[in-house]
Amino acid sequence: MLLAVSSMGLLLGSFLNVCIYRIPRGESVVFPPSHCPQCGERLGPGELVPVFSYLWQRGRCAHCGAPIGWRYPLVELLTALLLTLLYRRFGFSLELFYYSGLTALLIVISFIDLDTMIIPTPLVGAGVAGAIAYNLYTGQPLRDWLLTGVFAYGLFYLIYFISRGGMGGGDVRLAGLLGLVLGWRLLACALLVAFVSGALLALLLLASGRATRKTAVPFGPFLALGYFVALLWGHSLLNWYLGLFF
Template identity: 40%
Template sequence: MGDPSFLLHVYIFVLGLCVGSFLNVVIYRLPNNQSIVSPGSHCPDCGAPVRARDNIPLLSWLFLFGLCRDCGVVIPFRYFFVELVTGLLTLAVVTRFGVTLSALFYLLLAWALIAVTFIDLNFQIIPDELTVGAAALGLAVSFLTPLGIKGALLGLGVGGGIFFALAIIYPGGMGGGDIKLMAAIGAFTGWKLALLTIFTSSLLGAVVGIMSMAFYGKSRKDRIPFGPFLSAGALISILWGDTMIAAYLNMIL
């Protein structure tokens, strides 16, 4: 018999791949105001239904060389990448928290953040269905986790409140989608990790912004979607936030 721990990790990874396949549907359809339920998976160019054998995460894209079986149009690499990232991230969260309610709690946020990231990159919008929905879900299930409803409400208020204040102080500098996304993140992480998320995402955004200006000729007026940085900051906080905060406190105390 195989190692039970190894088999569990394989199952978790495959689960993540399947979720990633669904997230690809969300990423494509939600910004285009299409149902994420019906019709079933189909080629975005010719509309041909995707056969079951062509809908296997990762493998189908590789076996078809990233092409539609019916019309031969190129299927973007993003489909493969989203599935892979979701599988790896799902495995990372479960490895960090074990097979627990806390792991499921954070996975719900992580999966939403993946969709947010690619939608914001492609369309420069963050749909309310993801942000408001995630915030409501975070509050609804928080009582099942150590965070609790009070911690979730405080995190939502701190995360969303800081960004709302920034939007008032610097009009046009912070979009409504970013405010709602940060509120949703806070509902899942609590106020401490919400603050760490803001710091980490701002640092990442600054580094990428400077590199874009230095190497790609971007100017300060060129808009860079901030949703991906918030998502990255939140995921870093979820996986390593407690360790980062403890290390910081040891340095200053």
């Protein structure tokens, strides 16, 4: 079963690559079929095999020889890894499908944010709709998710207001989504991971001279990282952290 989940993750990752490329351009993620963005040639079945087609073609289009970005196999492998971890955590259950869908959504959001510094509102809206539907269907207490979502949205809106746009509006909406999904305890862990990892990267970029204090750094990927760490190991991390002081 683990192999099947990993294989499905690779296939899903291949589709997520299509979403990452096409959504910012306003293109359909279904039509036309997958093709080389340089020469426009439609990809054959052998060219659609995740990871292996990239290796077989040595990172180049088989038709025009244009280089294929290394991010394509990265997204495929990342998706397979995350879905495998989710399966080990939740087994074959409704939770697996729910969190796998959210994880896929956050992968797309993260890479689009890296490329464009924009988090598409419709993607966050889809996540919010899914989170509300899941919480209502499974009977989660309103105070555990709705209030947390409102709090997270309000907190990030305050940061957005104080920073005068230093925090993007997409980050505000994404934080609200994570509040709906995680609840207050895991949200605290997710935000801690997001802010610490974001600060460490910013310091590294400043120290290496690759960025200045005015350089914009997309925060969506750090929120996505915080979500996944909190989802899998949040309670253990919180207990360890609180144990340092109490």
